[in-house]
Every structure is written in structure tokens, then in C-alpha cells.
Amino acid sequence: MRVAVVWNHDHAGVINRFGHPCQEEYGSETVERMVAALQEGGHETLLCEGDKGLLAKLERFMPPDSQGRPSGMVFNMAAGIQGECRLTHVPAMLEMAGVPYTGSSPLGHGLALDKVITKTLIRDRGVPTPNFRVMRRGTESTGDMRFPVVVKPRHESVSCGLQLVHEPAHLRQAVEVIVTQYAQDALVEEYIDGREIYVALLGNGEPEVLPLVELDFGDRETRLMTWEDKQRMTVAAPDAICPARIDSKLATILRDMSVATFRACQCRDYARVDLRIDRSGRPFVLEINSIPALGTNSFYPLVARAAGYSFSRLVNHMLDTAHTRYFGVGIPQG
Numbered sequence: 079m080r081v082a083v084v085w086n087h088d089h090a091g092v093i094n095r096f097g098h099p100c101q102e103e104y105g106s107e108t109v110e111r112m113v114a115a116l117q118e119g120g121h122e123t124l125l126c127e128g129d130k131g132l133l134a135k136l137e138r139f140m141p142p143d144s145q146g147r148p149s150g151m152v153f154n155m156a157a158g159i160q161g162e163c164r165l166t167h168v169p170a171m172l173e174m175a176g177v178p179y180t181g182s183s184p185l186g187h188g189l190a191l192d193k194v195i196t197k198t199l200i201r202d203r204g205v206p207t208p209n210f211r212v213m214r215r216g217t218e219s220t221g222d223m224r225f226p227v228v229v230k231p232r233h234e235s236v237s238c239g240l241q242l243v244h245e246p247a248h249l250r251q252a253v254e255v256i257v258t259q260y261a262q263d264a265l266v267e268e269y270i271d272g273r274e275i276y277v278a279l280l281g282n283g284e285p286e287v288l289p290l291v292e293l294d295f296g297d298r299e300t301r302l303m304t305w306e307d308k309q310r311m312t313v314a315a316p317d318a319i320c321p322a323r324i325d326s327k328l329a330t331i332l333r334d335m336s337v338a339t340f341r342a343c344q345c346r347d348y349a350r351v352d353l354r355i356d357r358s359g360r361p362f363v364l365e366i367n368s369i370p371a372l373g374t375n376s377f378y379p380l381v382a383r384a385a386g387y388s389f390s391r392l393v394n395h396m397l398d399t400a401h402t403r404y405f406g407v408g409i410p411q412g
Contacts, residue, residue, distance in 0.1 A: 079120075079121050079122070079150055079151065079409055080121070080122045080123075080124070080139060080140045080149060080150030080151075081116050081121040081122070081123050081124075081150060081151055081152070081153055081397065082123070082124045082125075082126055082135075082136055082139055082140065082150065082151075082152045082153070083109060083112055083113055083116070083123060083124070083125050083126075083152075083153045083155060084126055084127070084128045084132065084152050084153070084154055084155060084156050084168055084179075085103070085104050085109055085125070085127070085128060085155040085156055085157075086100065086103055086127060086128050086129070086156050086157050086158060086159055087103060087104075087106065087109075087127065088127050088129070089129075089159050089160075090129075091127055091129025091130050091131055091159075092129060092130060092159055092160065093130065095160070096160065096161070097160040097161030097162065098160060098161065098162075098260060098261045098262070099159070099160045100157055100158045100159055100160060100164045101234070101236075101238055102157040102158075102234075102235055102236050102238070103157050104155050104157070104371070104372070104373070105373060107373075107374070108371075108372055108373045108374070109125065109155065111372075111374075111389060112153065112155065112372065112393055113125055114390075115389055115390040115392075115393040115394065116153065116393060116394065116397065118390045118394075119390065119393070119394035119397070120411075121397075124139045126139075128154075128156030128158075128159075128167070128168040128171075129159060132168070132171060133171060133175050133177075136150075136152070136175070136177055137175075140177070148176065148177060148178050150177075151177075151178045151179060151180070151397065151400065151401065151404075152168075152172055152177055152178070152179035152180070153179070153180050153393075153396075153397055154168055154169060154172075154179045154180050154181045154369070155369065155372075156168035157369065162233070163184075163187070163188050163191060163192075163233070164191075165187035165188070165190075165191050165368065165369060166184035166185075166187045166188050166191075169181070169182070169183055169184045169187060170184045178400065178401070178404045179400065180347055180348075180396055180397060180399075180400040181346060181347050181348065181368065181369060181400070182344070182345045182346045182347070182349070182368045182369075183344070183346065185344055186343060186344040186345045186346055186368055187368050187369075189342075189343040189344060190343045190345060190349070190365075190366045190367070190368040191233055191235070191368070192232060192233055193230075193232055193233070193265050193365050194210070194212055194232055194263070194265060196339070196342075196343055196365055196366060197210060197267075197363075199342040199343060200338065200339050200342050200343075200363055202342075203338050203342050204338075205335050205338050205339060205342070205363055206335075206360065206361065206362045206363065207267075207362055207363050207364070208228075208267040208268040208269075208270055208354075208362050208364070209221075209222070209223050209224075209267065209268045210223075210265060210266060210267035210268070211223065211266045211267075212232065212263050212264070212265060212266075213249075213253045213263065213264045213266050214253070214257055214263055214264070215250065215253060215254075215257075216249045216250030216251070216252065216253030216254060216264070217250055220246065220249070220266070223266070223267075223268055224268055225243070225244060225245060225246060225269075226242055226243060226244045226269045227242075227243050227249070227266050227267060227268055227269055228240060228241070228242055228243075228266070228267050228268075228269050228302070229241045229242075229243055229249070229252040229253060229256060229264055229265070229266050230256065230264070230265055231256050231260040231262050231263075231264065231265070232262050232263040232264065232265050233260075233262050234260060234262075235367060236371075237302075238260070239255070239256050239259065239260055240302070241255070242269060242302060243266075249266070252264070253266070269302075270354035270355075270356050270362050270364075271356065271357060272354055272355045272356040272357050273292060273354065273355040274292065274293040274295070274302075274352070274353070274354055275290055275291070275292050275293075275322055275324070275332060275352075275353045275354070275355060275361075276290070276291045276292075276293070276350055276351070276352055276353075276377045276381070277290055277332055277333065277336035277350065277351045277353065278291075278348075278349075278350050278370065278377065278378050278381045278382070279336060279337065279340050279345075279348060279349050279350070279351065280347075280348050280382075280395070280396070280399065281347070281348075281399055282346060282347065282399065282402075282403055284337075285337060285340060286385075287333045287336065287337065288378075288381040288382055288384070288385045289320055289321040289322075289381050289384040289385055290320070290321055290322040290324060290329060290332060290333075290381070291318050291319065291320040291321070291322055291377050291380060291381050291384075292318070292319040292320075292322035292323070292324075293316045293317075293318060293319075294316050294317040294318070294319050295316045296316070296317070298316070318377060318380060320380055320381055320384050321384060328355070328359065328361070331361060332353060332361055335351070335353065335361060335363055336351035336353070336363070339351050339363050339366050340366065343366055343368070345366065345368050346400075346403065347396060347399050347400050347403065348370065348378075348396055348399070349366055349367060349368050349370060350366070350367045350370035350377065350378055351363060351365075351366045351367075352364045352365050352366070352367070372393075379392060397409065
């Protein structure tokens with residue numbers, strides 16, 4: 079089958095430089111591994127940018143068959159270029175053009191990327207999430223929130239802009255940094271001091287829950303990773319423990335909370351849910367990532383390996399999952 083891997087790397091294929099620029103992207107090494115995995119699965123591939131020229135490239139690469147039906151699919155890895163709801167841009171283009179693709183719809187990406195909407199949706203379903211406020215000035219009432227608090231942009235990922243604020247007196251400056259640098263609301267939520275767990279989901283209906291992984295902060299005083307930590311390695315990276323050492327009862331609760339979050343945000347095919355467990359053993363959902371990272375050191379491939387998936391098998395299974403969702407059957411073997 080023809081498979082176009084769509085990502086955002088160049089960022090030049092726009093009409094104007096207008097709107098907040100996206101800071102997230104896949105590295106070229108990851109994308110090359112993705113393409114190689116799909117070729118290993120017997121697919122003809124094309125790597126292209128998710129920009130203003132995308133649809134013309136796809137029309138040439140995968141023209142409709144004689145009955146006007148799709149002759150290929152997109153493996154969507156596009157984080158967006160600029161503007162609001164950036165993860166929705168490529169899926170929306172593909173929906174309009176009638177091109178099937180992997181992963182969540184524009185609605186699913188929009189709900190998952192908006193951390194406030196995510197927290198509201200899951201709280202309505204009874205899923206615990208840290209107490210929070212949305213702020214533009216930092217002088218708004220914090221109500222019954224307890225410090226320290228985490229301050230971060232409402233619509234970003236990979237810990238962009240994340241700050242830990244210990245005193246109310248420092249809240250205003252932290253919020254101003256978010257509003258000024260990211261041109262969006264600040265999400266202020268109670269910091270959950272405890273264990274950090276990631277839950278990877280694969281599939282639809284009753285998604286497969288891959289082995290849980292824990293980020294081990296050891297004896298580190300501040301038990302979180304900022305964007306600067308991740309990109310510049312200003313501190314040593316925490317170890318990943320997979321499978322996480324969690325008793326079966328709590329593990330079941332974490333799986334159920336993750337699946338409920340996946341469904342509440344109307345995600346599809348695959349996602350990763352980030353949770354915290356406080357000192358008394360109570361779990362909380364922090365957020366859901368509708369396009370989980372697939373790099374060599376990323377958690378999603380790590381837990382997939384623990385579940386018996388090689389990288390090639392994982393990528394092709396993700397594609398097959400989307401094909402089954404669209405057409406009711408897996409990809410025919412050539």
C-alpha cells in the first residue's frame with residue numbers, strides 16, 4: 079500500500095509567518111526509522127511536509143482508484159507549524175481531501191491538546207485530576223489550591239514553559255511568562271509530589287494497554303522535568319522503569335483511568351496518558367498525548383518492546399489499526 083509519512087520539519091511552507099510557532103517536532107532520525115519500518119512492512123512510502131503543498135503531493139502519490147476510493151493512507155506525525163490547535167491542521171486538511179490517516183481526528187487532537195478541556199472532560203467522568211485554575215494575570219484567586227503549583231501553557235506539550243512555583247508571591251511572574259511567550263492562557267494546577275507513570279494505549283474500542291512505565295526521579299528534590307531539562311539535559315534524565323513496580327490493584331485503576339481519558343477526549347488508534355500518584359497512593363491524570371513520541375529513547379516504543387513489539391511491528395500495527403477503523407479489515411497482505 080502507498081503510505082505517506084507526514085511531518086513538520088521545514089516550517090517554510092506557509093503563506094505568512096503569523097501565529098505562535100510550534101516548538102515541537104520529530105527528529106529526522108525518528109522519521110527515517112518510521113519510513114524504514116513501513117518499507118519493511120511492504121509499503122511504498124513518501125515523506126512529505128505537512129504544509130500548504132501537502133495535498134498536491136498526496137494527489138500525485140496516491141491518486142484515487144477507478145471508483146474514486148483512496149489508494150493509500152497517511153501516517154500522521156505532524157505537530158503543526160504555527161497558530162492555534164496546531165495538531166488539528168494536517169488532520170483537518172486530510173478530512174477535507176478525503177485521505178485516510180493514522181491517529182486522532184481534529185476534534186480528538188483539539189480536546190487532548192487543550193489541557194483545560196481535557197481536565198474538565200475527565201473530571202466530569204469521575205477521573206481524578208489535580209485542582210487547577212486558568213489565569214491570564216496571575217492575580218486571580220487561587221481559591222483552595224495548595225502550593226506549590228505547576229504553571230504551564232494551556233495548549234503546549236513536551237513540558238514547554240513548565241514552571242514550579244512554591245509561593246503565591248511568585249505566581250504573577252510565572253503566569254506573565256506564559257502569556258507573553260506563548261500568547262495563551264496559563265494553566266495553574268496543584269503539584270502532585272509523588273510517582274510519575276505513563277500509560278500507552280494502542281487500538282480502538284477496547285484499546286490494548288501496554289505495560290506501565292515509571293519515571294524514576296530517585297532522590298531528586300524536584301520531581302519533574304522542564305522543557306529545558308529535556309532539550310538541554312540541564313539535569314540527568316530520570317531512569318525509566320518498565321514495567322513499573324505497582325501492585326495489581328493500583329495498576330488496574332491506572333489502566334481504567336487512562337482508557338476513560340482516551341475515550342473522553344475522543345482519541346483514536348494510539349495515545350499516551352501521563353499520571354501522578356501522590357504520597358498517600360492516590361492517582362491523578364495530568365494530561366493525554368494524542369501523538370506520542372516515537373523516538374529511540376521515547377516511552378511509547380519502550381513499553382511496546384516490553385509488550386513484544388519490535389519497532390517495525392509497532393509502526394505497522396499502528397497503521398493497520400487505523401486501516402481497520404476506516405475499512406473494517408486490516409491491510410491486505412501483498
